[in-house]
Amino acid sequence: MARLGIYTLDFRFYYRVLHLLKEWDVPFVSIEKPGDIPSDVPVVLSSVDDIVIQFEQIRDNDAMRAIRRAVPYLLDKKLFNEIFIGIDPGPKPGVAVLADRVLIEAFELGDVFSVAKNIENIITGYNTNFMSIRIGNGDKPNREKIIQELRNVDVPIDIVDEDGTSMPHKTHDNIISAARIANIENFNKEKVSRVKKSKRRTQIEKEFVTIKAFL
Template sequence: MRVAIMTSDPRVYYIASRVLKENKIPFYSLKITDKIPFDVEVIVTSEKDSKEIDFPVKIIVRDETFIDELLLKLEGKKKFKTVFIAIDPGERPGVSVVADNRVLEVYHLKSPKDIDVIIQLLEKYPGAKIKIGHGAKRHRVMMLKSLAKILGEDYPIILVNEKGTTPRVGGVESWAIQDIVASINIGLREGREVKIRELIKGDKVTKGEIENIKARSRILSGGKITISSELAREVALGNITIEEAIEIQKKRMRWENDPRKRR
C-alpha cells in the first residue's frame, strides 16, 4: 500500500481520501491507535494528530496541495525540474511556489520579517531556489536580512526585475490578490543570481527616503507621532520596521515628558 491515512479529523480524512482516489493511489485507513502495517512508507495525517504518531515520514494535510509533497516522497526523487519560492516584497509580501511553470502554493505574509513560511517551504521543497522582486527596496532588504540570520549571507537569491508584474485588480482586498499574483509573475521570470550579502550591503540613504518614512510614520500613528531622522534611517536600511520605530519614538517621548526625570 505504501500510504496510510491516520487521523481523527473527519475533514482531513475526507480531503486526503478524495485526493488519493483521484490520483489512483491505494491507501490504508487507520485510527490513531491502530498498528501501522509493515509496508507503509508515508503517513498522511492532520497537524494535531501528527504529534501523537511515532513514524519517520509524515505529511500534514491542510488542503489538496499535500499531494505534491506525497508524490515527491513516493517517487523518491524530485518531481519537478525547477522549483522557485517567489517573493513580491512589500509591507505584506506575496509569496508563491512555482514549479515547472505550475503554481503549487500561495501565501500573503504579515510583514517582511514574517519568514517562517519561506523557511518551511525550503524544507518542504529540497533544492528550491528563492526569487525576489527588485522593488520595495526597504522591505526587500528587511526580509533578506531576516533570511540571512537563518540561511547565511552567502545564500544565493535570484533577483528579478518586477516591472509590470503587479496587475490591476478590483474588489475586496484586491491589494492582497495583487501581491500574490505579482509573486507568481516573479516566479515565472528570469533573473540574476546573487548572494544575499550583495543585496543587503550599503548604508546610503537619501534625504528624500528619510522624509518619506517620517511622513509615513505620521500617517500610521494617526498624526500623533513623527519618528526621528535617526530612526527613519534605521527603517530605510531595513534594520527595523516602521511600526517598531514608532514604538521606540513613543517610549522616548514618554521618557522625555516624565516629570520624575526633571527632578
C-alpha cells in the same frame, strides 16, 4: 484523476490534513484498510505513530509538510526537478511556489517578519533537486527587511526585475505578483498588459499551469 489517500488513527493529524486538502481543493480518500487502496491513489499520508504499510506512504506529524511531500505524486513523480519561490516584497509580502513550471501554492503574509518561518517551512516541505528564491526588486525598505529575515536560509536568493508584475491591477495583488516573480523568465509584460482585470483565481488560471490541471 489522482487522489491522495489518508490512513491514520491520529484524529488530530487526520482533521488537519482534511482541512488543508479541502483548502487546496485536492481530492482525497480516507483509507480504512491498507490492503485495499484505490488504484487512483499514488501515495498515502499517515502520522509517524501509524503503522508502516506496504504501499507508498508519507509518515509525518506535520500535516502541511506531509501534503507538500505528497504533491509531486499527483504529478506522477516522487520529487520535483526545480522549485522557484517567488516573493513580492511589501508590508504584506506575497509568496508563490512554482515547481517544474506548475504553480503549486500562492498566498499573502501578514507582515515581513513572517517570511522566514514560512519560507523555511516550504524549503523543508518539498522534495526537489534544486530550489531558489526570487525576490522582486520593488519596495526597497521591505525588500531589505525580507533579505535580512532570510539571512540564515540555505537556498540561493536572486533579486529580479519585477517591472510590470502588478499589471493590470489598479490595486496591487501581492499573490499574483509573487507568482509572476517566481516565473519571471516566462513573464510577458506586454501580453499581461492587454489582459482585462479579473478575479485572482481566474487570472492565475489564465496565466499559469496549476495543480488543478493534473487532478
